[in-house]
Amino acid sequence: xxxxxxxxxxxxxxxxRTYRRAAIRTHLVHVKEPIVDVLQxxxxxxxxxxxxxxxxxKFVAITQGRVIHRSLVxxxxxxxLLVKGVTKLKDDVGFSDPAKMQVAIMRAGWARMAIAxxxxxxxxxxxxxxxxxxxxxNRVSEIDGFNPHTVRPFNEFAMLGPEDPPRDAQAIEDATGxxxxxxxxxxxxxxxxxxxxxxxxxxxxxxxxxxxxPLGQGEEQTPIVLMRPVAAPQTPPR
Numbered sequence: 001x002x003x004x005x006x007x008x009x010x011x012x013x014x015x016x017r018t019y020r021r022a023a024i025r026t027h028l029v030h031v032k033e034p035i036v037d038v039l040q041x042x043x044x045x046x047x048x049x050x051x052x053x054x055x056x057x058k059f060v061a062i063t064q065g066r067v068i069h070r071s072l073v074x075x076x077x078x079x080x081l082l083v084k085g086v087t088k089l090k091d092d093v094g095f096s097d098p099a100k101m102q103v104a105i106m107r108a109g110w111a112r113m114a115i116a117x118x119x120x121x122x123x124x125x126x127x128x129x130x131x132x133x134x135x136x137x138n139r140v141s142e143i144d145g146f147n148p149h150t151v152r153p154f155n156e157f158a159m160l161g162p163e164d165p166p167r168d169a170q171a172i173e174d175a176t177g178x179x180x181x182x183x184x185x186x187x188x189x190x191x192x193x194x195x196x197x198x199x200x201x202x203x204x205x206x207x208x209x210x211x212x213x214p215l216g217q218g219e220e221q222t223p224i225v226l227m228r229p230v231a232a233p234q235t236p237p238r
Contacts, residue, residue, distance in 0.1 A: 005025050007022065007025070012208075017205070019228065019229050020227075020230065021214050023215065023225050024042050026222070026224065033063050035060065039176060039178070046226055050200075051178070052227050053181070053226060054210055055180060055224055057162055058154075058223065061159040061162050062159065066162070068103060068145075075099050075102040076105070079099075082105075082117055083096050093146060097146045099158070112137070144159045144184075145157050166194035169195050170197060174196075179198030182195070183207070190211050190213060192207050200229075210227075
C-alpha cells in the first residue's frame with residue numbers, strides 16, 4: 001500500500017482531553033475522485049481504535065465535483081459593487097474577488113444578495129458583523145476558492161462546499177468505520193459543518209482542538225487530520 005508522510009503536530013488540550021494530531025499528506029486529489037479510496041490509502045496505516053478524522057470541506061467538495069472554474073464566471077455589476085464593502089484579508093482573498101462574489105450571487109440570487117448588502121451595511125453601523133452572510137443564506141459563507149495561495153490548479157476554482165456535511169460524514173463512517181468531522185477551516189476561524197455519529201467527543205471541543213488549522217492553508221496537501229484523544233494528565237495536588 002502506498003503511504004505518504006504523517007506529520008504529528010503539537011498536541012492540543014481541550015475539555016480535559018489531550019488530542020494528538022497527525023496531518024496526513026495526500027497526492028493532489030482529482031475532481032470526483034472517490035473519497036473513500038483516498039482515505040483507505042492514507043489513513044489505514046495510522047488509524048487506531050478511538051481515533052477520528054477531521055476533513056477539510058474543500059477536500060470533500062472536490063471529490064464530489066462541487067467546483068466551478070474561473071473561466072465559467074463572469075462578474076456582473078452587483079458583484080463588482082458588493083466587493084467594495086468586503087474586508088480584504090492578508091492570506092485569503094475572501095469575497096474581495098468579484099468572480100467569487102459572482103458565484104455567491106449564482107447561489108443565492110441577485111435579489112437576496114442585494115437585500116443582504118443593504119441589511120449588512122445597516123447593522124454594521126451598529127457594530128454587528130456577519131449579517132451580510134446570514135441574510136444571504138444558501139450556505140454562501142462556505143464558498144471557497146479563487147485563492148492564489150491554494151495549490152494549483154485549484155487556485156483557479158471556486159468550491160461550493162460539501163453537498164450535505166452531516167450526511168457526507170456519516171456516509172464515510174458507514175463505509176470505513178472511521179468517525180469523521182468535516183470542517184471549514186482557515187487561518188482566521190474554524191467552523192464544524194457536520195459530523196458522523198461515532199465521534200465520541202463534543203464538537204465544540206473538536207473545533208477548539210483544530211482552531212490553529214493543522215489542515216494548512218496553502219500547498220501543504222494535508223486535507224486530513226487524524227485526531228487521537230487521550231485523557232489529559234492530572235495535575236498533582238499541592
